[in-house]
Amino acid sequence: MNILLIVLLVAAMGATAYVLVRGVIAMASGKDVTGQQQQNWMRKRVLFQAVAIVLVALILVVAGASKG
Template identity: 75%
Template structure:
């Protein structure tokens, strides 16, 4: 179970980093005058970060229950 949670955490962290880089690239291009694309990337980044935090909490709970 812990291995599955760790894999899920790595995937969530990778998704967060990917969306962060895509958002920075979109901002650097300067084509989005309204800021809608950057806002969309920011919302996705926050969602992936929240998922990663929940997975960390589940890992900590599982580690505490094993003792």
């Protein structure tokens, strides 16, 4: 169970980094005048960060429960 959570955490962290880079590239391109595309990338980044935080909390709960 713990290994699965760690793999999911690494995947969430990778997805967060990917979305962050894509958002920076979209912002640097300057093609989106309204900023809607950058806003969508920001929302996705925040979602993946929230998933990563929840996974960290689950890992800590599982680790605490297994100790005692």
